[in-house]
Amino acid sequence: MMSQIWRWPLHSPRRLLGTLLLLVLVLVVVTMAPTLWSASGRPSASPARTTDDRPAPAPTPSPSSSTAGPSPSESEDYGQALDVARQFVSAWAGNKSSFQVWYAGVAVHATDDFAQRLATVDPKNITARGVIGKLRLTDTGGGGRTEVAVLTDDGLVSVTMLRDRDHRWLVSDLQPGAQQEAG
Structure with a gap:
């Protein structure tokens, strides 16, 4: 059974390339997962404050801002x-x-x-x-x-x-x- 699993990617160049790409994708996702999960936007009660503790105006939207606001x-x-x-x-x-x-x-x-x-x-x-x-x-x-x-x-x-x-x-x-x- 194990020999069949190892032989499958080596059957053709297309399978080998697909297997390697899948392996690289899995490695990227595993290494990036903590960063992606911690950077996900969560609604915040107060995304901004001013130094005099009055409610701050809403920040201006920017192309990189998420709709959920800062974590x-x-x-x-x-x-x-x-x-x-x-x-x-x-x-x-x-x-x-x-x-x-x-x-x-x-x-x-x-x-x-x-x-x-x-x-x-x-x-x-x-x-x-x-x-x-x-x-x-x-x-x-x-x-x-x-x-x-x-x-x-x-x-x-x-x-x-x-x-x-x-x-x-x-x-x-x-x-x-x-x-x-x-x-």
Whole structure:
């Protein structure tokens, strides 16, 4: 019986190829299953929050967002994203006494690539002096990425946040202006 099972895929090149493809598919599914199951969207009572604990506006839809909303663990992480965004923008707009002090304050909250870009910035050219308003999530598309609108004394900035392998939120970009609220 076992010899028949082993001989079946070797009967023709088509069977061998089909068997190999099926084996690869099974291996991919087995290795990806934990990721797929943990990334499945579950409805959340509060997909976003603001720093002043008022109900947040609904996030703007994005092509990568699921209709079910972020999972509960992602919702909790958005609070951390807001905190990191506030700390980063405060450091970015704040102490400009020396480049080393300024850079140390912003680089700790930035991805490696963005930290390298920040190394070319002259902080004296930054006209903002601090955060003056509440922060709001403008894109919670999931996948370890979100955007936060931050009101500074020089206007809105949009902070792009990425979650690293240790599930920490880090700033990957900062642009003037911000996405509009859904509404």
